[in-house]
Amino acid sequence: MKGLHAIIVSGGRLGDWALSFIHEGTYLIGVDAGASFLVKHGKQMDAALGDFDSVTTEEIDVIKQNSNKFQICDPIDKDLTDTELGLRFAIEQGADIITIIGGIGTRFDHSLANVHLLKMTLEEGITCKIVDLYNQIQLANDKLNITNDGYEHVSLLPLSSKVTGVTLNGFKYPLQNATLSIGMSLGISNILINDIGSIEIDEGELLIIQSRD
Missing domain, CATH: 3.40.50.10240 (Thiamin pyrophosphokinase, catalytic domain)
Structure with a gap:
C-alpha cells in the first residue's frame, strides 16, 4: 500500500x-x-x-x-x-x-x-x-534534509568504512566535500542553525544521529 x-x-x-x-x-x-x-x-x-x-x-x-x-x-x-x-x-x-x-x-x-x-x-x-x-537515528547514502524536531545536536558517523563527499549546509560547523572514516570523531555534535539542514554524500553510508541531553 x-x-x-x-x-x-x-x-x-x-x-x-x-x-x-x-x-x-x-x-x-x-x-x-x-x-x-x-x-x-x-x-x-x-x-x-x-x-x-x-x-x-x-x-x-x-x-x-x-x-x-x-x-x-x-x-x-x-x-x-x-x-x-x-x-x-x-x-x-x-x-x-x-x-x-x-x-x-x-x-x-x-x-x-x-x-x-x-x-x-x-x-x-x-x-x-x-x-x-533522546535520539532520532537514520541512515543516508545520498542527500538528506533534516529539521530540528527538538533534537538540537546532530552527529554524523559512517556505517560504511568510509563516506566521501560529505557537504553540510545550515549547520554551525559546515563541511565541504569531506571524508569521514570509521574511527574519526570529526562528525560528532554539530548544531543545526537553519530551519532545514542539508547533508550531501557522494559515496558511502552515513548515520545521522539527532540527539538532546
Whole structure:
C-alpha cells in the first residue's frame, strides 16, 4: 500500500513519550514487550509478533485480543531478533515509511543491531528512523534534509568504512566535500542553525544521529 507508515514498537526503552509518535492512520506493530506496552496504553495493534519471552502467558492472551494479527515464534529456534522480524513484516506489508520505537535500550548489542537494520531499509528505498526520548537515528547514502524536531545536536558517523563527499549546509560547523572514516570523531555534535539542514554524500553510508541531553 503506497504511502503506508508503519510504526514498530519494540521492547527497549519505552515511556509515555512514545505515545506521541503514534498517530491515527499508521500501521501499528507491537514486538514482544513492546506489544504489552501498547496494550497497557489502550492501543489496538494491526499486528503483534515475536517470541514473547519477555511477557507472561496472561499478557500474551491480552496481546492476542488486542491485535488484528498475531504471530509467535520459538525463542530458541529463530535466527532473527524480534525487531528484525517486525521490520521485515512491515516491509512485506508495503510500508515506505517506518518508525522504530523502543529500538534503543539497556542492551547495547540489541541497540547496535537495530541501528544496523537501517541498512536493510536504505537498500529497499524505505524511509526509516529509530526514535526515543533522546535520539532520532537514520541512515543516508545520498542527500538528506533534516529539521530540528527538538533534537538540537546532530552527529554524523559512517556505517560504511568510509563516506566521501560529505557537504553540510545550515549547520554551525559546515563541511565541504569531506571524508569521514570509521574511527574519526570529526562528525560528532554539530548544531543545526537553519530551519532545514542539508547533508550531501557522494559515496558511502552515513548515520545521522539527532540527539538532546
